[in-house]
């Protein structure tokens with residue numbers, strides 16, 4: 001479709017340039033302000049993205065329009081790799097959150113580590129095997145609601161399935177009504193349950209992938 005003809009999707013495999021990093025940083029801070037990563041300082045977000053790029057289990061994609069990044073997505077082979085692969089910066093993350101008085105975020109981490117956050121989840125529906133987890137996704141504000149999010153999501157999962165990892169299901173956790181609508185209405189995800197968070201619970205969703 002013409003609307004998408006000047007868009008380019010790239011999996012980031014090399015270190016980000018300063019410009020690319022700043023563009024992704026802005027998206028994280030402005031659009032993903034519910035996510036833990038957005039609470040971290042710039043230096044730690046840089047480390048976080050570096051780990052993601054070099055990991056075999058985490059995949060970072062960007063959506064480019066001309067020379068500018070207007071969207072990004074971070075996938076993991078399963079949710080567990082988020083904890084495993086970011087293990088080496090866990091103390092830095094904790095210190096950063098404590099020093100910046102992010103106590104609600106710390107309580108949310110506690111809920112996740114102790115798995116207390118999963119008590120409202122149906123275990124049978126909460127798949128783990130053969131799953132691809134969409135951890136973070138954002139489209140720059142001025143380009144939202146133009147179909148770019150769906151286009152980017154469809155293309156990136158197709159690329160991962162074809163070239164990297166043969167998953168059967170995709171899972172994600174949506175923090176807002178808008179993102180829940182995006183996954184349920186636009187991308188045929190199904191409702192799985194809720195994960196408890198202090199300020200607003202996360203909606204857990206899943207989708208069977210057919211290629």
Ligand SMILES: CC(C)(COP(=O)(O)OP(=O)(O)OC[C@H]1O[C@@H](n2cnc3c(N)ncnc32)[C@H](O)[C@@H]1OP(=O)(O)O)[C@@H](O)C(=O)NCCC(=O)NCCS
Pocket residue numbers: 031032135136137138139140143144145146147148149150151173174175176177178179181182183185186
């Ligand atoms: C969710 C997001 C990635 C979707 O990207 P997008 O380019 O706007 O998506 P599309 O244009 O393909 O689809 C838009 C649809 O998603 C839903 N939607 C997305 N954001 C919405 C919002 N704030 N309020 C209501 N519905 C919303 C609607 O169904 C919308 O359809 P409409 O425009 O016809 O009303 C983008 O809105 C975004 O970056 N949001 C902030 C970050 C975020 O919530 N990320 C997801 C969780 S990690």
